[in-house]
Amino acid sequence: MPRTPRPMTPAQKRATTAPASPRRAAIIAIAITVALVTALAAIIVTTLNRPAPLALRAQAPTGELVTAETNRLSDPAEPAVTVVEFVDFECPACGDWHPVVSDLVARYGDRVEFAYRHLPLPVHGNAIAAALALEGAAAQDEATAMYDLLYDTQAEWGGQAADSQAGTFRGYAEQLGLDIDAYDAVVADPATLDRVSTDAADAGALGIRSTPTFVIDGEVVTLSSYDELESRIAAALGE
Template sequence: MKTPLKATLITAAVVAVLVVAALIYVLIDRSQTPASGDGSSPPEVLRESSHVLDDGGEGAVTVVEFLDFECEACGSFYPIVEDLREQFAGEITYVVRYFPLPGHFNSKNAALAAEAAAQQGRFEDMYHRLFETQEQWGEAQESHAALFRDYAAELGLDMAAYDAAVSDPATEERVRSDFEEGRALGVSSTPTFFVDGEIAELQEWDDLESAIQAAVNGGR
């Protein structure tokens, strides 16, 4: 074999080996990359930081809702959820996570208000207030952050602490991490419910109740 041809073939072989090695590295790197919103661990339906409205205790069915406070469908489900929380009291642990949709002007503002209230132990109070008043501010194309601040004042929150929390980048990051983890879990719309870690497929209004009832019965 002539030397130039031999050198060319060797060079081509080396390049091929390097390409294969690079591909293997990329595949391994991707397989080891966490899929969660914060990039630190695999996505989980329930986090220690998630807001628990009802704690059913050990053995209870866990229901997690990814919601947008401005979402009309979430507002429609709100009274259904409240009925189910009462119906299955002591049998379910009910958890709420943020999923503010980009198309809703005030969804993130509402989530920030709820998270700021949560830092004072008043998440559920703000949760109720936001859904009960959704018709007043939902679908608006201007900020209603001042209105949400009024709600905080009406709830008797420490307003200096509330203002500091709303403006703190860590509060926005807390909301964003829920959203990103929701996307990693397959959430694309609101409300999305997980019953014992599985997405509940909802076609009718009573499908959520049926999914919860089946999970409760399955644990007996």
Template sequence: MKTPVKATLIALGVAIVLAIVAIVYAMTQRAADPAPPEGERLQTVRTDSHVLDQGGDGAVTVVEFLDFECEACGAFYPIVEDLRAQYAGDITYVVRYFPLPGHINSTQAALAAEAAAQQDRFEDMYHRLFETQAQWGENSVETPEVFRGFAEDLGLDLAAYDAAIADPATLERVQVDKSDGEKLGVRSTPSFFIDGEAVTLQAWGDLEAAIAEAVGGDR
């Protein structure tokens, strides 16, 4: 096959993939119009929230409510990683659980992340879950053994991991994040807040634009 033809086919394939991802993203965002109930105290960050990057005094706080099984969250994952690197020191990046009921393994994945967090390995599990999402996502049954396998691969204390998974307090911790998100008006994932204000996403570059404006200019 001639090189120009191959290049054209590759470009077409990439365009199709991007179009599919965009459709998935649009579908997950269709109900996201954060509008907190009147009189509710907003809680975008708690003292025990998981902080991936600590920007220090004066940093902009970016909060993401996510579902590890959500395809749109998976599509945003590399974008988020790029932004974390680009704005290192300027932002404090916080992630919170928001497992959606339509995703069979979303709560199990959140439990795995929280159990890892109890061994100070939250970020390692966060990366592993997104990097392997295609392997375990969209299953018809829960697969906790898959996540236990990730814990073993990461060298976690499996006895402590198993105890954390079985402890009702671990699920309660996940549900606290979900409850806060619901009070903030989160209905789909990913949903982002910058310094407590909801970010409206209509295009892939909107999150970066919002962060750039918050930190005081483009990079």
């Protein structure tokens, strides 16, 4: 036989229906306000302490295709032809061209000067950081090693959140056995960003807006295939 519930006492009824006291409501309101203010303050502090996104600086073009600071993959004493590639290390197309260029350097590097300059595109959020990493390695005569490593690992870091891969690139510097303090100093030096920006300014002066773009003996060339680059080089050599 079901039990008949006991009727609630007056005290129990008051406990379940009486609204919170003004003092208790005030305490709850204060607690909520403090929590919101604390959360807002944390957001503001995090935002203020967050480094500014990397961006190229306005620089005047040098008017030169190859400068004293330009990195080279080959440097013959008396080059018969000069090939300059404007690169973005996060650009998938540049990554596809990397083995092609490496092969041409191996076969023509004794007669052809192969150089590359930076053109980090806005669409690639870690391209500037990669360029700075390359320059950090170049300061210790390891530009080519970093150049190859950045392309060989592009699938691992490319396409990640903007400016999120500086630690990855620093790890590459350690992997290459670089002096990390010296590497850090070069990467953080505003002059290094200026150097990268100057490369981009020279690209703009030539009307170059995409990567990879090749310039052979001062002529910006449009290529329809990998083989065409070798054909253009052979033609410039008179072969």
